[in-house]
Amino acid sequence: MQRYIPGLLHRILLLSLILILIYLSFSVLKYFIIPVVWAIIIAYMTWPIYEWIRKKCGPQRHTLNASIMLLLIIFTIGLPIAFGIITVQQEGQNLYFQVKNQIMSGNLSLPDYILHLPVIGPEAEKILTNFNSNPESLTQNIFAWLQSHLNYGRFVVGEISRNIVKLSFTLLCLFFFYRDGKSLLNQFHFALQKVIGTRINHYIETISDTTRAVVYGIGLTALVQAILAGLSYFVAGVPNPVVITLVTFVLALIPFGTPISYCSVALWLFSQGRVVAAIAVLVWGFGIVSTSDNVIRPIVISGKTKIPFLLIMFGVLGGITSFGLIGVFIGPVILAIVLAIWREWINEPESQPYQPPES
Known part of the structure; x- marks a missing residue:
C-alpha cells in the first residue's frame, strides 16, 4: 500500500503536468x-x-x-x-x-x-x-x-x-x-x-481515401462550375468576368451557392436591358453549370467512399457556422472521417468468446 500511493501520486502529477503543458501550448498556438x-x-x-x-x-x-x-x-x-x-x-x-x-x-x-x-x-x-x-x-x-x-x-x-x-x-x-x-x-x-496498434494502418488508409475524396470533390466541383459559369460571363460581355468567376468559385464551395452568382449576373444584365443575354446566362447556369455538380460529385466523392450528399451538405454548412470559411473543408472532412471509422468498426469481425480449456 505504501508503494502504491507514491506510484499513484506520481501518475497524477505527471498527468497534471501534461495537461498544463497542453493548455499552455494551446494558449500560445491558438492564434x-x-x-x-x-x-x-x-x-x-x-x-x-x-x-x-x-x-x-x-x-x-x-x-x-x-x-x-x-x-x-x-x-x-x-x-x-x-x-x-x-x-x-x-x-x-x-x-x-x-x-x-x-x-x-x-x-x-x-x-x-x-x-x-x-x-x-x-x-x-x-x-x-x-x-x-x-x-x-x-x-x-x-x-x-x-x-x-x-x-x-x-x-x-x-x-x-x-x-x-x-x-x-x-x-x-x-x-x-x-x-x-x-x-x-x-x-x-x-x-x-x-x-x-497496427490496426491504425488500415484506419489511416480509409481516412486518407475519404479525406481525399471530400477535399477533391468539393474543390474540383467548385472549380468546374466556376469555369463553366465564367464562360457564360465572357460570352455575355459582363464587365470583369475574371473577378466574377473568382467570386463564383468561392460561392460554389457552398451548397447551392453557385446559382446566387449567375442569377445575380443575370439580374444585372436585365437591369441593363440585355434581356437575351440574361436569359442565356440563366439557361446555361441551370442547364449546364448546376447540373455539372450532379456529374462530378458522385464520380469523385461517391466512388468507393460512398459518402451521402446530405452528410457533405451538413458538413459544409455546419463547418462554415463553426469555423468560418475554412469550415467548407473541415466540416465535411470531420463528418466523413467519423463515418469512415464507424464503417470500419461495424465491419470488424467479432472477437471469438473465450473458451476455457477442457479438463
Whole structure:
C-alpha cells in the first residue's frame, strides 16, 4: 500500500503536468490554428504537383522544391486576389463618381422595364422623383448614414488586415509542410501506432481515401462550375468576368451557392436591358453549370467512399457556422472521417468468446 500511493501520486502529477503543458501550448498556438489548417489543406490538395516538382528537380533538394512550389502557389492565388482587389477598387471609384454626379444633377434614373413593373414600378418612380427634386437632402442623408456606419468600415479594414497577416503565416507554414511534410507524417503515424496498434494502418488508409475524396470533390466541383459559369460571363460581355468567376468559385464551395452568382449576373444584365443575354446566362447556369455538380460529385466523392450528399451538405454548412470559411473543408472532412471509422468498426469481425480449456 505504501508503494502504491507514491506510484499513484506520481501518475497524477505527471498527468497534471501534461495537461498544463497542453493548455499552455494551446494558449500560445491558438492564434495560428487557422493559418496552419489552411496550409495543411492547400498542401494536401497540391501535393501531387509538389511530387512532380520533386521528380524534376531532385528528391534531395527539399528547400529548393518547397521554394518553387510556394512561388507557384503565390502566383496562382496571390495574383488573382491582387488583380481582383485592384479591379474592385477601380470599379468602386467609377461607380462612386457616377452616382455622385447623378445625385448632384438630379438625374437619377431606373431602367424602363423596372418602372413598368406592377406595384413596384409606381413606387420606384415616386421615390426617384423625390430624390431628383431635392438632391441636397439626399446627399446629406447619405453622408449621415456613412458617418453612423464609420465604425463598421473600420472593422472591415481591421478584418482585411488580420486576414492578410493570416495569409502570410499560411504561406510560411506551407513552405515547411512541403519541405518536411513526409517526416511530420511519419512521426504522426508512429505516435498513433504506439497508442492504437497496427490496426491504425488500415484506419489511416480509409481516412486518407475519404479525406481525399471530400477535399477533391468539393474543390474540383467548385472549380468546374466556376469555369463553366465564367464562360457564360465572357460570352455575355459582363464587365470583369475574371473577378466574377473568382467570386463564383468561392460561392460554389457552398451548397447551392453557385446559382446566387449567375442569377445575380443575370439580374444585372436585365437591369441593363440585355434581356437575351440574361436569359442565356440563366439557361446555361441551370442547364449546364448546376447540373455539372450532379456529374462530378458522385464520380469523385461517391466512388468507393460512398459518402451521402446530405452528410457533405451538413458538413459544409455546419463547418462554415463553426469555423468560418475554412469550415467548407473541415466540416465535411470531420463528418466523413467519423463515418469512415464507424464503417470500419461495424465491419470488424467479432472477437471469438473465450473458451476455457477442457479438463
